[in-house]
Amino acid sequence: MPRRFAALAAALAITTACLAPAVSSAAPAAEGPLATSQDTGGFRLNLAQVGATRTLTLPGQNTDLPLVLAVPAGTTPVSIIGDASLPAYVTGGDIDVLQGDRLISRTAIEGRGRAPITLPLNGIQVDDTTASVELTLRTHLRTDGYCNFDPLDGLRLTSAEATFTGTPTAPRSVSDFLPAALTKVTFYIPSDPSSAEGAAAVRLGTSIVAHYGSAAPAQIETRALARDATMAPPPAADPLERQVVIAGNLPGGLTLAPGGRYLTLGGDQLENEAEFLSSNIAPLAMASKAIPGNPLPAPQLAREVADLADLGVGDQYVSTVGWPSVSFGIDQTRIGRPVHDVRVQLIGTYTPPPSGSGGRVVVRSGDTVLDSWPAEGSGTFDRWVQIPDDVLHRFTAVTLTVERGDTRMNCGDAYRSSLSLSSAGLIESSAVSSAVPPGFDSLPQALMPRTQLAWTQGDVADVSRAMMLMTGLQRLSVAPLGVDLVAMADVDRLRPAVLIAANGTGLPELTLPVTSQDASAIDVAGVDGQPAVINEPTTPFGSLQVASAVSGSATTLVATSTGAPELLDSALRWLSADPERWNALRGSAMLMSKDLPPVFFVSPAVPEPAHTLSTGGRIGIGIGIVAAIGALGLGVWAALRRRARGPATSPH
Incomplete structure (x- = not known):
């Protein structure tokens, strides 16, 4: 993570991310059909896809862990599988699956380190109202003596998955278009999208992530279709994948295609239709077509x-x-x-x-x-x-x-x-007007309850960038994030905003942490005089930067580049490839150059919080004077002398 340098009395911090061994500009690969379960002949989903987490921890010798797992319509849960690991001094034990006071299964655990385990769910009852099952895992671990057990230790179940039998049923009405577990969603917009079409796609993508919370699909894609009377997308490969076509020239309202293959949003109320689909009144749409009424209320501020x-x-x-x-x-x-x-x-x-x-x-x-x-x-x-x-x-x-x-x-x-x-x-x-803490750690709360969204081109590529940005930000929040599309010229600096200028032009006057006019000389906010570094040869980069609130202005997130939109796309795809990377962002700017890992920068004008995330990517924090040659991951950065201190531990 970050390195901090001092340049003539200015502190800089640069981080070369070690979260991935290499950076690819390709989009994340599609998962294709559901993964099959050899034991049941059905399919399996990782527990994160059904509302839990892929690693379950049960500390202590006797521990209860309640779980609520989503169950797709038409299927029956069969088992929970994973790799069980125990402390070295544990000789064995049992793990029970209970539903209420009813014992569903009891499985022996062998005290031999890490081993595969299957927890049967035969006979468990599914709540059809919520399309889920509630259960409790209970451990009973043994040692040579009671007093030999450390209460902080316990059972860990990693790579946890749920197996199912049956075939997920296709939606029959607008209300059941979104399944209990969603593996992927693809938005199709016209190849010449209007502002309303692009805004509706981004709003719906963001609201779907808010609707599913931690179980939101990792894959959310935006694609183009030629504008015609039908705009039918190709078939989805996965029965738990959903496809949405958004086009103003299609019939008004939300319409489910025959067989539930995809959903269309059309007419002149696209944004209202987008808000409706994941709202609490969507269950009232019990037919294959629904026309929403009045617009839904916007997110409100919490009380003091x-x-x-x-x-x-x-x-x-x-x-x-x-x-x-x-x-x-x-x-x-x-x-x-x-x-x-x-x-x-x-x-x-x-x-x-x-x-x-x-x-x-x-x-x-x-x-x-x-x-x-x-x-x-x-x-x-x-x-x-x-x-x-x-x-x-x-x-x-x-x-x-x-x-x-x-x-x-x-x-x-x-x-x-x-x-x-x-x-x-x-x-x-x-x-507070100036977010605490500053930089990426201030997001998305500094953009709440509603943020402006503006782009310079408004084409399919800009809509796709906005989709990756806003859904990534929504993953960080339990509360829904409101999005209002505005023209770049109409951005109100007194309100928070997300701005997209993929080629680096068309932004309002802003003070960004890192700028470069020619992809060679790099200027840093808060450092006056000559450029902080000059790269030879010129090294274009894409960046995601937080312009903090100053002089009454609100926080602004800027996605831009030094005339290389493809590098901005690489940065956004890198973030989207693993949703956890959004949570790991630190500093005030992320820069991506060709064929190199991303770099994170802490502006001297925006001090780094005292407690930052500690990962294998942290190199240390140094204080010195910039003078010689080092890497931005792009070109020339340097420090004559560094004094490293160990990384602090973040609670999150």
Whole structure:
């Protein structure tokens, strides 16, 4: 990740991404038909596609993990499969699958490291109303002695998938066009798209990602069709893939093609139709054609004060041997705007430690202690804790622990203690014009609740770029992100915006972190005088940059290049190839040159947050003077002297 340099009193940071061994300008390959299951003769989906995660962790010797898995119509869940791994000292155990109080299956786990495992789901009941199953995984692990078990260890199930029998049924009405599990969605627009057609495609793509949340399809593509009376796309290869044709010359409303092959949006209310499909009134569209009524309300700002429950945090209770601990997260996207001066009210109970044991209640975010106080005999707490701005992230993890100095852990001498946290604790925060933290970590909350979207060409390529940008940003947020398409000349600098100028021209006056007039001399915001570096030979690049709010203006995300639109496309495809890369973005600019990995840059005008993501791509943070030759991944960057410090750990 980033390297920080000082150039004549200016600090720069550049990161060469090591998240992928190489960069390809090709689009992600299509998955094709559903992956078949050799055991059942049906098909399988990874758990991320059905609303969970591909890695399941069950810490402790006896642990419950509730899951809700989507079930496509016409199919039956058969099993959960994956690779189970246990701590070296665990001799074996069992894992149960329960639905309510009913035992669905019990599977033995062998204590031999990592091994394939199959958890049968025979007889599990599917909720037809929600097209899902609710179940609980429960572990019972064995060791040579009770006291030999570390409560932080446990079972890990990796590469987890769900297997199904049956064939997903084709949609029969507009209301069931979006399946319970969606593997891919392709948008078709005319080869000469209007602004309304392009805006509708981007809005619908963004709302579909918001609708599916963590289970949103990794593949979202935009393609062109010749404008004619039918505009029928080629057949989809996957029964859980969906195709949407958007064209103003088609009949008005949302129309399902015969056999449910694809959906068309037509007429002069395209954006309203796009908003309708994933709305909570879409289930009322019970026919093969639907004409929405009045436009749906736009996303609204959250209130000034919300409780933990409003941020998705439920009541928590833990009982364990040793120090009990609970965790929760403060998600700025749930608040619906960038904030600072965050305070959280912690309300709960704990097992009172004996007098003189040195018991304390400690609140941390990562390695930073936010607050602590002596544990009292009442066993209750109600305390406000401040989250400093330099600790605040898009998602800030907070951990509450009851610690004591006389913990007994000898066999037969261990004790159990408990800790609870109420979801009724309040959250207070103040709105801020300059996002905290700055740069990519300020997105998408700095663009909420609605952002302007503007492009210079408005062709299929621009619509595709906007689709990759807005769906990528939406993946970072639980709350929906509103999008308003405007002309580039009409962009209001007092409102947040996403601007696309693929060839580098046509942007309003902005101060970007990194600029280059000739793809050779590179200027850096905040560094006056001569260029920060001159590349020989000239090295064009595409970039994604955050122009932070200054002088009353709002945050602006800019997608541009030094006259090389194909390099901007390479950068966006690289991000889209793995949705997790959006969450890993740091700094204020991402630059992509030909045949090299992307580079991340931290502007001296936008200091890097104190806590940044730690990955294998981090090289270190250095302070020195720029003078000699180094790589931007493009050309010439340098540092005469560097002093490296270890990367801080991010809670998210």
